[in-house]
Amino acid sequence: MKQSMTLIPTLREVPADAEVKSHQLLLRAGFIRQNSSGVYSFLPLGKKVLQKVEAIVREEMDEAGAVELLMPALQQAELWQESERWYSYGPELMRLKDRNEREFAMGPTHEEVITSLIRDEIKSYKRLPLTLYQIQTKFRDELRPRFGLLRGREFIMKDAYSFHANQESLDEAYQKLFIAYSNIFRRCGLNFRAVIADSGAMGGKDTHEFMVLSDVGEDTIAYSDASDYAANIEMAPVITNYEKPQTAEKELEKIETIGKKSIEDVSVYLNVEAKDCIKSLLFKVNDKHVLVLVRGDHEVNDIKLKNFFSASVVELAEPEETKQILGCSIGSLGPIAVSGNVEIIADHAVAAIVNGVCGANEEDYHYINVNPSRDFKEVKFTDLRFILEGDPSPDGNGTIQFAKGIEVGHVFKLGTRYSEAMDASILDENGRKQPMIMGCYGIGVSRTLAAVAEQFNDENGLAWPVNLAPYQVHVIPVNMKDQAQSGLAEELYASFRKQGYEVLMDDRQERPGVKFTDSDLIGIPVRITVGKKAADGIVEVKLRKTGEVHELSKSEIGAKLG
Ligand code: ATP
Ligand code: MG
Ligand code: MG
Ligand code: MG
Helix, strand or coil: CEHHHCCCCCCCCCCCCCCCHHHHHHHHCCCEEEEECCEEEECHHHHHHHHHHHHHHHHHHHHCCCEECCCCCEEEHHHHHHHCHHHHCHHHCEEEECCCCCEEEECCCCHHHHHHHHHHHCCEHHHCCEEEEEEEEEECCCCCCECHHHECCEEEEEEEEEEECCHHHHHHHHHHHHHHHHHHHHHCCCCEEEEECCCHHHCCCCEEEEEEECCCCCEEEEEECCCCCEEEHHHCCEEECCCCCCCHHHHHHHHHHCCCCCHHHCEEEEECCCHHHCEEEEEECCCCEEEEEEEEEEEECCEEEEEEEEEEEEECCCHHHCCCCCCCCCCCCCCCEECCCCCCCCCCCEEEEECCEEEECCCCCCECCCCHHHHEEEECHHHCCCECCCCECCCCCCEEEEEEEEEEEEEEEEECHHHHHCCCEEECCCCCEEECEEEEEEEEHHHHHHHHHHHCEECCEECCCCCCCCCCEEEEECCCCCHHHHHHHHHHHHHHHHCCCCEEECCCCCCHHHHHHHHHHHCCCEEEEECHHHHHCEEEEEECCCCCEEEEEHHHHHHHHC
């Protein structure tokens, strides 16, 4: 590709609203442009890298036995009503109406669509297992779209769904896709870990997230320094030492005064639908009282506390009083720091679940129509693990460390969550009707691209790994008006392309400084500068990553590139 013929609008200045490296550099190097908040165009270079990531994803998915299809992004409300997610998904779901006032959503994910498709097509166990995937644009009205492609409102996802007649078959597919995911992220050159995840709003049990270790990650993972153990701290409240630590048990002592004997007597509800990004734990004390632990950002006496637990024992109101919010004592648990980065609306803590209203200490931040068994799941208090940094790892090997992670992939054993709700069943070997057993598997394709940009850069710009680079070779004639230079550049351009390389040639009438600065920003692995020695057939070859420079004759280059 000749640079004069394409669109690579590089920027010298760091864009003001771009906080993280990948966002800054993808903008500056002309890979993406923002259209509206969280919505981006992929410019020609960005599109090329996206296609490389997609190609790796397709190869590994196909290898794992999955088959590609394409489903609609525009999804009718009826399907979401069947699964009941129309009511529980919250404001992240982009809803719209057609000219006949029929309701639709712009798909944030496709469990409903695929379950309805498969229930109509497959009726017998003999047609299973089946794993289908697509690569498609998804829409989520994120509370805080940010960090460029890392958290968009429109983004590209690879989503896969598997259907099974029995649990063993699901386990097998899950294992295969787990390996496929590991291969994909390894081939992208990423430093990642697979972590045990929270089953959250999807329902279901076994689930792992693939986390790229990065300081700009919005998740926190607890991992062992001596084994494969790693978990997203959303899995359990994870408490780190902070000054004089107290424990949740301390707060639970208050319960004694209102009639409970021990912690084990208290049922705990873990909220499964983190609506508006609030994470809370609800301890049912008795019919009149609940203890609420809320994790998030709080402000106490002008001190900003990030990711803290606040706790409060709250008296339940009568049904008529559901709008009334009862004493929520933010920060009452004292200085217990919680590691992690849970997004939360600062200062709007959930206070209590009051007969169907889960309240907050701020008007208009209540959840209405809360259904405890749907929105909260009951867990045994003893199942909750409060892990401290430096604690022994739960698997007995090593000690726990914390790190920030970018969630690039997520695999999930859904079980019958959707097949039961939407009546997707098969006849088994004995002719009995059974709900299909399902798994779902997502990769943030555009987020993966950004995660790679986040890991592969230096002070001069991006530095792509060879297999994801938009082009492998950047040919730069220093002076296009010099016949020897432009002639040799053209010759090399043609010959590399013939050898199967993707080549970008800077044929612009620009000053050399501009060309080199742009070239460093764009980050193509091999740069070939055609300058003064062109007449002797000599060029300079520079490796973007190491800065290593060689002067080579045109005949030597072929060997070097190989
Ligand atoms: P997050 O916790 O970051 O909000 P998620 O758990 O909501 O992500 P999933 O529903 O598991 O996301 O979707 C599958 C994959 O899609 C994620 O692992 C992630 O890589 C990607 N993804 C999710 N939301 C976004 C987004 N807003 N922008 C870009 N990629 C996203
Ligand atoms: Mg999300
Ligand atoms: Mg997540
Ligand atoms: Mg996820």
